Amino acid sequence: MSFNALIVTKDEGSGKTSAAVTQISESDLPNGDVTVAVEYSGLNYKDGLCIGPGAGLVRKYPHVPGIDFAGTVEASDDARYKPGDKVVLTGWRVGEAHWGGYAQKARVKADWLVPLPDGLDTRQAMAVGTAGITAMLAIMALEDAGLKPGADPVLVTGAAGGVGSVAVAILAQLGYKVAAVTGRPETSDYLKGLGATQIVPREDLSEVTKKPLEAEQWSGCIDAVAGAMLGRVLKQMKYGASVAAIGLAGGAPIEGALITPFILRGVNLLGIDSVMQPYARRVEAWKRIASDLPMEKLEAIVQSATLSDLPALGRDILKGQVKGRVVVDVNG
Structure with a gap:
């Protein structure tokens, strides 16, 4: 079964990159322990670099950006995660060295994920990101x-x-x-x-x-x-x-x-390096976010986007023209 993904490709002759929403299948995904049905991702400055010139962040094309995501486990080879579990991922160079969250499915190492804590849904998790x-x-x-x-x-x-x-x-x-x-x-x-x-x-x-x-x-x-x-x-x-x-x-x-x-x-x-934090520290941090962050205060700065919006938004964020947090509905 095919699904949508934002794919960045590079022309070998000119060296220029381009990004477009494309249909891919699970067989195209990289290796990993857990397959996640992605629901939301975010837009960060690094995502803009990956969508645009790359600046050395992307080493291999084609590529799926998106340095964070939240969604539901579809399949798992790790006992910590079962189909139906809600999970969130930040860091570990996902979206840079490994395909990331700008696709309706992602496959990653189990150690990179953490369970989504009670009190947060997947959209809120990416509003925080x-x-x-x-x-x-x-x-x-x-x-x-x-x-x-x-x-x-x-x-x-x-x-x-x-x-x-x-x-x-x-x-x-x-x-x-x-x-x-x-x-x-x-x-x-x-x-x-x-x-x-x-x-x-x-x-x-x-x-x-x-x-x-x-x-x-x-x-x-x-x-x-x-x-x-x-x-x-x-x-x-x-x-x-x-x-x-x-x-x-x-x-x-x-x-x-x-x-x-x-x-x-x-x-x-x-x-403070948020990229490669120990599993227990990430679990604790997400639990603290669920208990200590008043989400209603952040809603005023959250804007929604879809995969098709990302090529333009990726350029805009590099120009300093994106304000607040952008939550990407990958199924929208």
């Missing part, structure tokens, strides 16, 4: 390092983005005061609606200063920006506080006298 589990993993890391709700706020940089938005909403729901950093004043009401108690203009933290330390302000930080901003934020952390850094692993360099916060204030810098 890779951005949401990254935010939750950052919060869990900060809590493991001792963060608790208190009088001093937790700073979230890049707060209007996908990871930042979810982080703000979860932290507020857990009782933390949240200071949200944004370079777009028009997003202030949106961030306050998610629960931010303080809006910090990006320019307040963008300038590099020669001071080795500044006044202590933040009990913790989730940083999605890096570069000069991270260097500045580290100087403002409370004694013993932690920064969970999630963004721009190969991007802008950190500037400033970084050694001073670590020695004189005992600041911790925690790197």
Whole structure:
């Protein structure tokens, strides 16, 4: 039986890629332990790269992008999953090195999946998606390092983005005061609606200063920006506080006298990699999302799309023209 998939192909002569919805069959799918009837996927920046120029993310064509998905198990060689089980997948380079979620069926290794927790349906799981589990993993890391709700706020940089938005909403729901950093004043009401108690203009933290330390302000930080901003934020952390850094692993360099916060204030810098997390940690993170994330606050930023919309949306997201979270209904 054939089904729909967004297939990216590459012309060997010109090197140009193109994407179109095509009919394929289960025999075309890559090897794996579990076959999933995909219901929803998301649109992320990496998906745009895979649909468009690739930038080295796609090594073999034809290719099915989609770095996350949620759906129902159809067949399984692993005792953890039975037909009818609801599952979710993020990470493990699915949609990059392995065919991903932009098809009505996917076949993957069982270890890459986790059971969809009670309290979330498949559409909600992809409204949260890779951005949401990254935010939750950052919060869990900060809590493991001792963060608790208190009088001093937790700073979230890049707060209007996908990871930042979810982080703000979860932290507020857990009782933390949240200071949200944004370079777009028009997003202030949106961030306050998610629960931010303080809006910090990006320019307040963008300038590099020669001071080795500044006044202590933040009990913790989730940083999605890096570069000069991270260097500045580290100087403002409370004694013993932690920064969970999630963004721009190969991007802008950190500037400033970084050694001073670590020695004189005992600041911790925690790197968060959401791609290859242990199974138990992913299960815990999704359970926490189901219990701690107020989904109604995120519905305002969710837009729906179908497979046929993706070639254009893949180009748009690379241009910064896609706002909020895009949930892809692969059966729509």
